[in-house]
Amino acid sequence: MRSLKALAGIGIGLIATTGGMAATLQPVAIDAGALPLVREIDERFMSFQIGFSHLTGGETWKAYDEMPSADTGKRDFAAIREARVPTDLASPRLRTLTKALGPLYIRYSGTTANSVYFHDSDAPPPASAPAGYTVLLTRKAWKGAIDFAHAVDAKVLTSFTNSEGVRDVSHAWTPRMAASWMAYTRAIGGELYAAELFNEPNAPEPPRIPKGHTAEEYARDFAAFRGFMSQAAPRTKLAGPGTAKMGVGGIPSIEWVTSEDYATASPAPKFDIVSYHYYPALAERCAPASSVQGMSADRALSDDWLARPEKEFQAQKALRDRHAPGAKIWLTETGGAACGGLRWQPAFLDVFRFADTHARLARQGLDAMFTHALISGSNGVIDEKTFEPNASYWSALLWRRLMGTRVLDAGPNQAGFHLYAHCQRGVPSGVTLLAINLEAATRTLRIGRGADLYALTAPDLLGRAVQLNGKTLALAVGDALPAIEPKRARGSEVTLAPTSINFIAMPRANNPACRVN
Known part of the structure; x- marks a missing residue:
């Protein structure tokens, strides 16, 4: 090549x-x-994530054209993130484009979801989130998310708050936010098809995820989560552990606890769906494109690059076979690179990876794949600011119209x-x-x-x-x-x-x- x-x-x-x-x-x-x-495969195999910051506002990855070149390749998050306002999910253009990709699943989650405070009132919310939380989710915003899913023929997957605000004196998870959130979801005619306890338990980012959250603590919390969901939403499927995995090594913050650790912890988590996240590289915001952990455009059409998702999927499949035989396997967050996407991800060059990964993993045994993101910075298939299709959207549209469920x-x-x-x-x-x-x-x-x-x-x-x-x-x-x-x-x-x-x-x-x- x-x-x-x-x-x-x-x-x-x-x-x-x-x-x-x-x-x-x-x-x-x-x-x-x-x-x-x-x-x-599932008829909703090709699915997408909408990051929670699109519902709440808050920080997100800074656009490449707004970053001084000196900021690229750094891990100083303050220098490579920027504020955002909530997205208008009622946009007719956004709904038209998304519905054309349906039926699908939409995952409302991401790091922001780990510390969200659900303001369960129609009264004006406080100016800032209470102690123990970082962002506010209003009833109006959540209803907009449910309405969007209904409008585009999507079933919803979400994760729940896991920050200090929902933990008791023994530091155990409680449904303090989940209970009112689920009650309101039912009240507006919404339903969760699936849920994860929280986003990427092996990638701690205090205060969004408690520091030092071990596999044993996860197992304890998941047992409490399953008990709560069995009463609040008994038809909702529970997915996990949702670990963050990379196609490159040398990132200690997501390597200290493995998927195997979560699956074998006690009490043994019972997953209806085995879920994981995967990115083949780090984006230029966090690693130079020419580095081992990064990815440069001149390698984007290599067989080695396109084959990277295989290794992790086979590991997850083996994990499922050992600990949850018969369960579906969902890749609940993936894209071109962690840290907000590749510089050239909106371009035609990334369509090769997008199309190949869907087809490759469908053949190997994956049941659903959630691309991060539907809309978000440089990694959305739809441009976040204009709601115009990015290059991969057209490949997604052809997949939806032409590729059936039998592989x-x-x-x-x-x-x-x-x-x-x-x-x-x-x-x-x-x-x-x-x-x-x-x-x-x-x-x-x-x-x-x-x-x-x-x-x-x-x-x-x-x-x-x-x-x-x-x-x-x-x-x-x-x-x-x-x-x-x-x-x-x-x-x-x-x-x-x-x-x-x-x-x-x-x-x-x-x-x-x-x-x-």
């Missing part, structure tokens, strides 16, 4: 969009009608070319291929029958503009989504542009595994 620098140096910008501008690699043949079934085996990935397959959504016997061409050369797929090609390319890998079959995607008048129309491949071959992401729908594949879809 060529680096971005090499691509730029051959006079074609950062991407070649026609086969005549680059060499053609050897054809790949596939019989879509004979691909065997691997497994079935097929398209064979092992090749270096520079990754191929995945699902039954086509809503089309019995149909198959959709996801072909990711990481090379600066044209690829040819021999499919043996006609197909509909949805090819995503870009004139600039580091730009936000995305083209579908050569036409730039953009919202129309009234924030209507553009027409998503394929290019019909009438012969037995499909040509894939250099550096492209391709959804190939084959409604007449006649795959037996897809006859009931």
Whole structure:
């Protein structure tokens, strides 16, 4: 695979969009009608997080264009964070874009949720949160979150307050905030599909999470949490432990307690869903892009980078098999990098990671994947300030429309070319291929029958503009989504542009595994 620098140096910008501008690699043949079934995933597999600071206001990661270069690569959080006001979840544009990705789960959580004070009154809230808490959640804000979920066909996952304000004299968790919060949720017709005790118990950040919260303390608190939820919301599934995991080492604050420690603590936590968080690297705010812990743009199309999520998922799967056999596995927070996302995450360059991670982990056994975030700084699929789609949104939209819940085996990935397959959504016997061409050369797929090609390319890998079959995607008048129309491949071959992401729908594949879809 060529680096971005090499691509730029051959006079074609950062991407070649026609086969005549680059060499053609050897054809790949596939019989879509004979691909065997691997497994079935949740219809809401592709899901998203909305950070709690969008509901409460408070600090968030500072935008890269507002950071002096001297601030990058530091862990002085005060220098790399900024204030935010609550987000307008009633925005018609935001609701239109999100509903097009449904049905989905939405996780309302994040570090802010660990120390939230729920103001259970319609009276004006106090000027600041009481002692033991850091932020205020009003009834109006929470009702807005529930209303948003209803409007976009989302089921809700959240976590609860875990700071000093809800702890008793023995430092044990109590439902001091959770009880009134859950009562109000029921009163407005809301429901939690799933809940976590709190966000990332192995990544302490006092006062949001008590310092030195051991696995044994977590087990004690989870037992109290399960007892409370069995009365307050008996249908809600309990997920955990929700540990933060990284694709790079050397970060002591999230390595001192492991997922295994939580699973084997006493009393043994009983998880309905095994949950974890994963980021493959640290963003430039916290580590230089060229460092081992960081990630630079010229490595973004490497097979090594795209394969990073596999190792942690396999570890979590083994943990589930040992301690919670039969439970679902949810990746309840993930993205390009911890510390607020990669500098180039809104750009087309990150669509390769976004698309590949979904398809890769769906095939390996993940049941739901929550991207951080739907909206948030540089890591949202929707721009936080304008509610315009970022580049990955268009890949998410095509996934939702074309990739069904039955995962097929398209064979092992090749270096520079990754191929995945699902039954086509809503089309019995149909198959959709996801072909990711990481090379600066044209690829040819021999499919043996006609197909509909949805090819995503870009004139600039580091730009936000995305083209579908050569036409730039953009919202129309009234924030209507553009027409998503394929290019019909009438012969037995499909040509894939250099550096492209391709959804190939084959409604007449006649795959037996897809006859009931």
